[in-house]
Amino acid sequence: MLEFPKIDKYAGIKSPIHSWDQRAKTVSILLLITSIVLAQDIRLAVFGLFCAILLVYVSNIPLSFIGRYMHSIIPFILFFFIILLFTVPGKAIHSIYFLNISIEGIYLASLISMRMFASILLMFLLLGTARFDHTLKAFEKLGVPNKFVQILMFSYRYIFVLIEEFQRISRSMDVRGFRKKTNMYSMKTLGKAVGILFVKSYERSINTYHAMTSRGYDGTIRTLSEFKMNNIDWVKSFMVAGLAVMLQGIGFVYV
Amino acid sequence: MPDIAVEVEALSYKYPDGNLALDNVSLSASPGELIALLGPNGAGKSTLLLHLNGILKGEGSIRIFGEDIKNKKRSKIIEKIGIVFQDPDDQLFMPTVFDDVAFGPLNMGLSKQEVKMRVESALKKVGLKGYEDRCPHNLSFGEKKKAAFATILSMEPEIIILDEPASNLDPQSSRALFKIIKELKDKGKTIIIATHDIGIVPEIADKIYILDHKIIAEGTPRQIFSDADLLKKTNLEAPKITMLFEILTCFGYNCNDLPLSIDEAITHLTQSIETKGGHMHLHIHEHTHNEIKKITKKYGHHK
Ligand SMILES: Nc1ncnc2c1ncn2[C@@H]1O[C@H](COP(=O)(O)OP(=O)(O)OP(=O)(O)O)[C@@H](O)[C@H]1O
Ligand SMILES: [Mg+2]
Numbered sequence: 001m002l003e004f005p006k007i008d009k010y011a012g013i014k015s016p017i018h019s020w021d022q023r024a025k026t027v028s029i030l031l032l033i034t035s036i037v038l039a040q041d042i043r044l045a046v047f048g049l050f051c052a053i054l055l056v057y058v059s060n061i062p063l064s065f066i067g068r069y070m071h072s073i074i075p076f077i078l079f080f081f082i083i084l085l086f087t088v089p090g091k092a093i094h095s096i097y098f099l100n101i102s103i104e105g106i107y108l109a110s111l112i113s114m115r116m117f118a119s120i121l122l123m124f125l126l127l128g129t130a131r132f133d134h135t136l137k138a139f140e141k142l143g144v145p146n147k148f149v150q151i152l153m154f155s156y157r158y159i160f161v162l163i164e165e166f167q168r169i170s171r172s173m174d175v176r177g178f179r180k181k182t183n184m185y186s187m188k189t190l191g192k193a194v195g196i197l198f199v200k201s202y203e204r205s206i207n208t209y210h211a212m213t214s215r216g217y218d219g220t221i222r223t224l225s226e227f228k229m230n231n232i233d234w235v236k237s238f239m240v241a242g243l244a245v246m247l248q249g250i251g252f253v254y255v
Numbered sequence: 256m257p258d259i260a261v262e263v264e265a266l267s268y269k270y271p272d273g274n275l276a277l278d279n280v281s282l283s284a285s286p287g288e289l290i291a292l293l294g295p296n297g298a299g300k301s302t303l304l305l306h307l308n309g310i311l312k313g314e315g316s317i318r319i320f321g322e323d324i325k326n327k328k329r330s331k332i333i334e335k336i337g338i339v340f341q342d343p344d345d346q347l348f349m350p351t352v353f354d355d356v357a358f359g360p361l362n363m364g365l366s367k368q369e370v371k372m373r374v375e376s377a378l379k380k381v382g383l384k385g386y387e388d389r390c391p392h393n394l395s396f397g398e399k400k401k402a403a404f405a406t407i408l409s410m411e412p413e414i415i416i417l418d419e420p421a422s423n424l425d426p427q428s429s430r431a432l433f434k435i436i437k438e439l440k441d442k443g444k445t446i447i448i449a450t451h452d453i454g455i456v457p458e459i460a461d462k463i464y465i466l467d468h469k470i471i472a473e474g475t476p477r478q479i480f481s482d483a484d485l486l487k488k489t490n491l492e493a494p495k496i497t498m499l500f501e502i503l504t505c506f507g508y509n510c511n512d513l514p515l516s517i518d519e520a521i522t523h524l525t526q527s528i529e530t531k532g533g534h535m536h537l538h539i540h541e542h543t544h545n546e547i548k549k550i551t552k553k554y555g556h557h558k
Binding site: 131132133136153154156157160161204207208210211212213214215216217218221222223224 | 305308310329330333334337338340342344345346347348349350351353354357358359361362363367370371388390392406407410
């Protein structure tokens with residue numbers, strides 16, 4: 001059976017980032033991301049990326065785990081890098097057929113990929129260092145609309161259920177001798193299986209809705225959450241938020 | 256307090272695909288009573304239970320403590336009546352077991368402290384202490400059943416509806432579950448259980464309804480389980496212990512009211528041995544084998 005690494009797989013380990021109040025972490029990290037995304041100078045972007053890497057390092061999350069995620073994200077960044085490389089107008093320094101590469105292109109492509117990479121790392125840090133339901137509770141406490149939190153919550157809760165449901169169907173077809181081939185019969189059968197999956201999901205959602213209303217659901221999801229800020233949380237928050245402000249400050253004053 | 260907790264009158268329900276699942280069903284439960292709903296697969300037990308808190312709406316009327324649920328706000332109904340579904344996957348939807356069990360109490364507007372206490376006590380009761388942070392989806396089926404029960408226990412409703420609460424539970428857990436159910440009953444809760452677990456029914460139930468789209472029969476466990484024809488007609492069976500004692504009568508054991516549970520069996524044995532001066536005499540005579548054959552045939556156990 002396939003294994004689906006959950007982004008919060010390493011939420012249980014210990015590190016200064018893990019112990020940081022999730023609300024404060026959310027605000028500070030988002031602030032830092034915004035600041036990095038807004039950085040206009042490549043030196044600042046490099047510094048931002050460096051900070052992101054440092055924070056991820058401090059979080060103790062195994063490199064291999066991050067690698068698995070980055071594996072699917074890096075091609076994406078690369079794609080943007082290449083597009084930008086060839087499309088930004090400027091003085092050409094090299095051309096391949098009719099495509100020109102310019103200094104401006106290199107600069108902008110590097111700047112933007114650096115920002116993307118740093119932001120993704122930081123996002124990963126935010127979501128990877130606390131259980132996802134805890135993060136959602138933090139969102140809720142921070143005033144993210146309840147409906148939006150519910151959407152995230154149910155996606156998180158049911159995505160794996162759905163994948164497993166399909167695996168179950170596929171396994172059941174397998175033990176009864178069905179082999180996937182590229183012929184009409186195979187396609188038809190798979191189509192039916194997917195259809196059943198939709199019907200099942202639909203029915204599951206209705207039943208779940210009944211279960212929710214049976215226990216008093218009125219459109220708002222209420223959870224118990226306990227958050228407490230201590231002094232160390234404040235210090236961490238000021239450090240990271242300070243970094244964000246500093247990046248912008250330097251950009252404003254010197255660049 | 257009104258003298259009827261749950262009253263179903265002339266309820267009929269047709270599924271959208273035209274399948275008539277319930278046909279003119281009537282049933283009632285007094286406060287503090289435990290009702291067992293028996294019947295073959297597909298008899299409409301789950302369908303009936305889903306009507307009791309207004310999830311399904313058929314023709315006929317349903318009254319909870321004398322009030323028609325049609326005229327009541329849903330939130331008022333669910334505070335009185337808690338339902339545990341047959342399929343626990345339908346019941347559990349929050350990211351953690353704790354959140355799931357806390358869901359109902361939080362919606363009831365209870366204080367933080369109270370909610371925590373209730374969650375803790377509900378999880379402890381069903382034997383899931385320490386499961387607070389687990390994702391319900393990753394539990395075993397039996398664990399899910401227990402968690403599903405806990406989500407209703409924590410709401411402490413007056414009326415509790417259980418659809419096959421013990422299916423897939425290991426024997427110990429099943430015992431423990433029925434012990435909780437008994438305790439709830441002793442506290443005066445009204446309970447309706449749909450189950451195929453014949454062995455436990457006489458121990459806990461005050462009244463049995465046999466459903467097969469219609470109500471086929473209604474009575475005390477003794478009335479129901481001594482009606483062999485009825486049992487056969489409805490895919491049911493008498494408890495094993497009852498069968499054993501009926502077989503014992505073939506060996507000369509004197510028994511008019513066959514015991515339905517282990518407890519009754521113990522009482523019966525003790526009494527009949529004591530009256531015989533501390534001994535019991537069993538014997539085989541020429542008709543014994545034929546009589547046994549008759550009995551095993553009656554219960555469908557003939558080889
Ligand atoms: N969603 C549905 N749509 C159509 N028919 C249904 C639906 N759910 C159940 N039925 C049918 O209604 C009848 C009663 O089903 P129900 O689930 O109430 O039976 P049950 O007594 O609970 O059975 P079991 O002992 O197997 O749990 C069955 O014939 C079933 O096939
Ligand atoms: Mg059922």
